[in-house]
Amino acid sequence: MSFNLEGRTAVVFGVANKRSIAWSIAQGLHKAGAQLAITYQNERLALEAKDLIVSLPGAEAFQCDVSKDDEIDRLFATLKERYGKLHVLVHSIAFAPAEALKGEFVATTRESFRIAHDVSVYSLVALARAAAPLMEDGGSIVTLTYNGSQRVVPRYNVMGVAKAALECCVRYLAYDLGKRNIRVNAISAGPVKTLSARGIADFSDMLKAHAERAPLKRNVNVNEVGATGVFLASDASSGTTGAVIYVDCGYNIMGF
Ligand code: NAP
Numbered sequence: 329m330s331f332n333l334e335g336r337t338a339v340v341f342g343v344a345n346k347r348s349i350a351w352s353i354a355q356g357l358h359k360a361g362a363q364l365a366i367t368y369q370n371e372r373l374a375l376e377a378k379d380l381i382v383s384l385p386g387a388e389a390f391q392c393d394v395s396k397d398d399e400i401d402r403l404f405a406t407l408k409e410r411y412g413k414l415h416v417l418v419h420s421i422a423f424a425p426a427e428a429l430k431g432e433f434v435a436t437t438r439e440s441f442r443i444a445h446d447v448s449v450y451s452l453v454a455l456a457r458a459a460a461p462l463m464e465d466g467g468s469i470v471t472l473t474y475n476g477s478q479r480v481v482p483r484y485n486v487m488g489v490a491k492a493a494l495e496c497c498v499r500y501l502a503y504d505l506g507k508r509n510i511r512v513n514a515i516s517a518g519p520v521k522t523l524s525a526r527g528i529a530d531f532s533d534m535l536k537a538h539a540e541r542a543p544l545k546r547n548v549n550v551n552e553v554g555a556t557g558v559f560l561a562s563d564a565s566s567g568t569t570g571a572v573i574y575v576d577c578g579y580n581i582m583g584f
Contacts, residue, residue: 342420352554466509
């Protein structure tokens with residue numbers, strides 16, 4: 329069993345900047361020898377993302393807004409033409425309107441609920457469906473979740489509900505795709521200071537509470553999340569599918 333990804337092609341969604349969890353996973357995949365395709369959402373973000381992406385020799389940048397079916401179709405047609413096969417897909421994407429991540433969950437509007445689930449959850453299903461035909465030799469799909477799916481984290485609100493749905497999608501996708509030797513797993517990361525995290529009210533309180541209460545008495549480092557991404561992408565995890573693996577310094581086991 330090996331972490332070696334030479335000869336494998338990976339597509340990574342969700343690199344916004346050098347703090348992104350997806351960037352840490354992409355760097356790990358690159359070190360393990362994978363050929364990388366990295367996507368960015370739109371032209372507005374192209375410049376920063378492209379600068380980063382070209383810093384990984386051989387990595388290529390592609391545009392894809394995952395809320396648009398035609399962009400997903402176009403991307404996978406391009407990936408098929410460019411690489412033939414695909415072995416790894418990393419889904420490190422989430423979005424909810426800012427007002428939904430403040431105040432009370434009970435105030436969530438129909439539109440915020442729809443957007444959060446469309447971008448953060450349905451996108452995994454759409455990407456898995458598009459990637460599966462290219463994963464002829466089997467494959468590994470990895471997504472990112474957070475413990476707000478299992479417990480109430482004030483202000484995480486609709487994103488907690490979306491993460492619960494995402495974790496459930498991981499199980500259903502793992503069942504459907506298992507017969508094609510495609511594995512689907514989630515990493516439940518402890519809080520990491522990224523662009524998205526800045527949108528969550530009281531995020532610094534969250535960081536403080538995790539560091540105080542976690543068995544390891546600290547917050548997780550983004551590279552620890554990245555390393556787990558490489559593990560799940562590689563044959564070292566060949567017997568694991570439908571799982572949610574916590575990389576949170578043990579915070580989730582605590583009752584108080
Ligand atoms: P991040 O750097 O801001 O990454 C989030 C990514 O989602 C960005 O690249 C963003 O692209 C992308 N995205 C949003 N809407 C999109 C769309 N319609 N199409 C394509 N891409 C879209 O933040 P992150 O913390 O690394 O988040 C990555 C994942 O980890 C998320 O699923 C998040 O919930 C999860 N997670 C984060 C933490 C944490 O504490 N940071 C903890 C547990 C789990 P744009 O910037 O271009 O919009």
